[in-house]
Amino acid sequence: QVQLQQWGAGLLKPSETLSLTCAVYGESFSYNYWTWMRQPPGKGLEWIGEINQSGSTNYNPSLKSRVTISIDTSKNQFSLKLTSVTAADTAVYYCARRPRTLTPAGVVSGRWFDPWGQGTLVTVSS
């Protein structure tokens, strides 16, 4: 059973860089996409971006200029960096898997996220 465990700094000052890491247990990276989401206080979830084992990334256009998602296949980990944070970046950040499966017809992409990490509250305050 796949499990995701995440960690990172929980308190940042404005203009600093947010850095979070997510470790994947119970499965190799395989064909899946590995994703970051966040939920600001009192608001809905927001998709941040994703990466696959080849390092191919997709980012939310609204965050693209500040986001970098990277992967370390040797450690079965992937990471999120968000630069120049402000109070608006205060949120619970989650990592998750977006499944993709190799079939005789090719790779089939799932358009859902499962499982998720436990979440990390990141607060940006001076």
Added chain:
Amino acid sequence: QSALTQPRSVSGSPGQSVTISCTGTSSDVDNYNYVSWYQLHPGKAPKLIIYDVSKRPSGVPDRFSGSKSGNTASLTISGLQAEDEADYNCCSYGGRYSFYVFGTGTTVTVL
């Protein structure tokens, strides 16, 4: 891209049914059969309860069902139980430029 619109809250008594709507646009909900729903309990990892509009992952009770009509998707919880009290977020694929857009979130209260 704009968030999908959900009611802020819905409530029901145990055993009743509640339905949560998720309204998007012709670029997301209406254009793809890739709506998923997530259950969020405070302090716990979000849980996938519906994917591809109406499919249930293994282990999700069949009292959870999903549907879609045009640009509005819906999640129905039948036979409401106390443990269903949680926040629910919908999500839709929005294509190669918008990727994934989530809903504004709905709090379900069991009276």
